[in-house]
Amino acid sequence: MNMNRRKMISLWLCTSLFFFSSELCCSYAAQMTVPVAAMGNHQPVKITYSREELLQLRPNPNTDGPSNLNLNYNPKPRKRGRRGGIKGRLRRLNRLPLPTVIFGNAQSLCNKLDQLEACMALQDFRESSLLCFTETWFKDQHTTADVSIDGFSCVRGDRDLHVTGKDGGGGVCAYINTRWCNNIKVVKKHCCQDVEFIVIALRPFYLPREIPQIFVSVAYVQQEGSRIEAGKKIAQEMRLLESESTDALKLVLGDFNHFMLKRALPHWHQYVKVPTRKDSILDECYGNIPNAYLAKAKNGIGKSDHNLIQLLPKYKQKLRKFNIIKKPVKIWSEVAINDLKDCFDRTDWDTFKSDSLDDTVERCSAYIKFCEDSIVPIKFVKIYANNKPWVSKELRLLMKEKYEMFKQGDFEASKIRQIEK
Structure with a gap:
């Protein structure tokens, strides 16, 4: 209860001081004392301004400032990112x-x-x-x-x-x-x-x-x-x-x-x-x-x-213009071929027989493809748009060997490898 009473008293004092200072500023006569040197003697001189004179010192928004000021001006938004062209x-x-x-x-x-x-x-x-x-x-x-x-x-x-x-x-x-x-x-x-x-x-x-x-x-x-x-x-x-x-x-x-x-x-x-x-x-x-x-x-x-x-x-x-294509390639190793042979040897092919020859061929083909996809491993190869069609796998291996020889400093061997290409 005492705390609330103190707060109310403080608020009342602040309000009183505010109104008192406003009355002083808006009084009909404002007095200012300025020391002025007159006739070699420093004597205080009182300069008095009226309220109307003080109000005239304020800028008039209707007359002051540029007349062609566009208050509704919206600047063009700045473009973000990289410069075009x-x-x-x-x-x-x-x-x-x-x-x-x-x-x-x-x-x-x-x-x-x-x-x-x-x-x-x-x-x-x-x-x-x-x-x-x-x-x-x-x-x-x-x-x-x-x-x-x-x-x-x-x-x-x-x-x-x-x-x-x-x-x-x-x-x-x-x-x-x-x-x-x-x-x-x-x-x-x-x-x-x-x-x-x-x-x-x-x-x-x-x-x-x-x-x-x-x-x-x-x-x-x-x-x-x-x-x-x-x-x-x-x-x-x-x-x-x-x-x-x-x-x-x-x-x-x-x-x-x-x-x-x-x-x-x-x-x-x-x-x-x-x-x-x-x-x-x-x-x-x-x-x-x-x-x-x-x-x-x-x-x-x-x-x-x-x-x-x-x-x-x-x-x-072409490398920038076209996307890289990932193509699946089957790895036909000896292990994969032997596993596929074992799968076919254990298969009962009589179960695929039918009265129609076309149905029999279709069933056998689908089964062979299923076994091939299940047993033979697959890897994805990247195909770039600027690859030359005549550059085969063997040629790429020879180029890689030549680069390794040149990197090791064996220039004569790299020349021989170039002739083999």
């Missing part, structure tokens, strides 16, 4: 399945090499696997050291004066990033009055298992020549490469001057869908893999009126 996916990948390519018509690359080297400060150029150009206008007086770029290997096909009868223009070249590929082989160089092209075979440091190598052809179809003959010569070379390596990636890119190579190679695919010169698509890229690249336009080099085209790989490896 092909560029974001390529940045996350340590090893690209296909090379990134930048190509275009340079219109004299001799006087634009300084600008091309300056472009190497950009990530798109520096990390690009291939840089391919047409109309380089290179001549014999331009040495390989004069046209080289740090970090890239140069393969060039200059215009032949004696074959074409022209002393200037033309020429194709390709710069291969040494951090992407060092195994480079020039398959063919061709120059005539109709077309100029080079064919390069590449074995980069990494490729998906389903793609053994890459063939890149940089072509320039001359405007004055026969485009039909140019298409036939390119198609003939590509068919030879197709017979040499069916699963390899083959790219034909360059300036085709309104010629559609798809007429000569109907089963190939054209990746460039953006205009390369004003509203026209003159620079194109053809390949034997559908939906392999996404093309994006970039500014041309120097005063060239052709845009550069960047090819970003959209291709996904």
Whole structure:
């Protein structure tokens, strides 16, 4: 009882103090004493404010603040997860399945090499696997050291004066990033009055298992020549490469001057869908893999009126595209075969006889399958989408033995095992 009385007294005192302080704040006159230095003497000066003056110091929400304040503004929710798009996916990948390519018509690359080297400060150029150009206008007086770029290997096909009868223009070249590929082989160089092209075979440091190598052809179809003959010569070379390596990636890119190579190679695919010169698509890229690249336009080099085209790989490896299949395989060991023979020897086959031959065969087949499933052990084998069909069990065992020999340092034995394959 005393505790309740104390609580009531404390509550009454707090309420009284609250009302008393409110009366002081809302009094008609508020007095404040401020020390002011006047005439060298410090004397207290009283400054008096009225209630109306104090109320005017408060901000007015109807007049103060921005007039266009939107109180119903709802910010767009931030997306969670990883950044989308092909560029974001390529940045996350340590090893690209296909090379990134930048190509275009340079219109004299001799006087634009300084600008091309300056472009190497950009990530798109520096990390690009291939840089391919047409109309380089290179001549014999331009040495390989004069046209080289740090970090890239140069393969060039200059215009032949004696074959074409022209002393200037033309020429194709390709710069291969040494951090992407060092195994480079020039398959063919061709120059005539109709077309100029080079064919390069590449074995980069990494490729998906389903793609053994890459063939890149940089072509320039001359405007004055026969485009039909140019298409036939390119198609003939590509068919030879197709017979040499069916699963390899083959790219034909360059300036085709309104010629559609798809007429000569109907089963190939054209990746460039953006205009390369004003509203026209003159620079194109053809390949034997559908939906392999996404093309994006970039500014041309120097005063060239052709845009550069960047090819970003959209291709996904079969290992990522398809699921792993688990296939049951029966292990036919000697023990399992002997157990199955014993089971059949103890079987009374007369019980399966019937008036109908079909019923007898069906009963015996079902019983044999039942005994086989019950006695022969089963194991599950993983089948990957990028497995080669000609790689048998014996070949895999030989490859494993070769790897173990190479790991132990027995190089001669590993070479012998390679010959046995």
